[in-house]
Amino acid sequence: MILLIGGLGFIGSHVTRALVDLGRPCVLAQRRTGGVPDLLAGEIGGPVSVEQADVTDLKSLLAVGERHEITSIVYLAGAFGTDPADPVGGVRAGVDGLVNLFEAAVEWGVPRVGLASTIGVYDVTGDGPLREDMPLPMTAGHPIPAAKKVGELIGDHIGGAAGLEVLHYRIGAVWGPLGRPASRFFAVPQLVHRAVRGTVPALSGPGPAGAAPAGPAAYADDGMDTIYVKDCGRAIALLHTAERLGHRTYNVSGGRATTYREFATAITGVIPDAEIDLREGRDPNGLGRDVHLDISRLRQDTGYRHAYDTEAAVRDYVDWLRAGHER
Template structure:
């Protein structure tokens, strides 16, 4: 049984579904009471309420379930920042990782997966797909990649001193069902939601203007969940860090074109004037060690996402 922190969240729910499809059972760890969605309901899924910053509550899960692996996807970093308690917020974020390592020792867990982010590559010079062995700058432009770097460093140290297998997932830009309706870093979700509703997109949540030529490694949520599940269940992994991505940079223009194929007349045009190229992650390690191949190209992802929204789902 695999424990997934944040198991009913965006990436967590898709990871759980992928693990179930591969024949594994899951315990989904949430801070608040919640029921699993219909696609996760069944005898192989248990939802447990526990705050991972509370070591006692976390350890108690091991008395009720035979947990063999941990996938840590809960958003425990201090975001958004707490201006009144910044030290305590940071303490909780780092403490939750220590608690999971302690729990893994107590439960005899074989492998722990830690969610990291494409953002750790910010400031890496050069072009081409970004590999996991590239040196990263010490500074980070945002609190999320800053704490993900800390987590990777701590995970590496703790793997060395405890003998646990701790694996980092550097996750790219993820979009799809149950995700953000308005993402601050890329406009694909806003464009799809607008097309499904028949409205013009509201891009006010973006941190910078969106242009047709802008590109990033967009990975559909179902592919992301399957990649993480394969990493968790692989008999052997040859590395501690893996990019979880599509392996290619998708332009906003490609997303717009795919939307118009599914919804002719959708009002989702973007201005030109952006930067060509864009960031993509090298997924050679992931392919070689798990056999992963992305199943969703841009058009298939758009069609699936719009169908999900038109079925009455809000995001």
């Protein structure tokens, strides 16, 4: 079985769904028991098992391997050390959990372990797509990519020493079912939710008093590399079911920059009377260029192709929200 840490979360639920669709049984290890997303509800007790385990508790993690034969591990935990109230404790717990994961992999004889990273590790300048073989600076402008860089270094070091095939998936801006209605990094979720419900604050200014921050302003000509979460889940599933892989680091994203104007066109194509709040031009404080990831490795090694273009993704997400789902 494929073990997913965070398998009931936003991306993890879609990775699990994709693995089940590929005929691979999964076990989901969660620190706390909670609700099961609708897209997995019919699979629990069948091809999907749920176990309560905490990666920071090695004993509870190893117990999962006593009940299931683990053949691969997908680690989708969030970035560690990002809590300003306890940065030291957060880093300690995050590193302990990662080391425990590798200890379990060695004990179980698991050959392949995958760690979620982020597009944010590419803190680089220059034109053209961002490739996995580009050198990365040791510094980072935000705690999340800083933590992910640390995780990649630990994974490469332990993987090489222990003979494990450790994968790093550098994920772009993900959006879609089960995701947060508002992101502080990009405005696509806000645009869709606002179009469907009219409840998310406008992006061109502050929201009502006491409301959550509106998030980043959306400039019509600014583009970003996004990936619909169903495509993201399938890409990661393919990386864990491929017989052979030629690399250890893979970009997982759309492979192109999509502008907010393109998203607005897709949204009004589904909801003609939608109010799309865009500013004209580009963000004067932005990069002045669009950034996207090169996903050639992913395509060549797994045969991955997008199932959702921008319009299809917007339509699917609108249908999901209109069906009564809050996220």
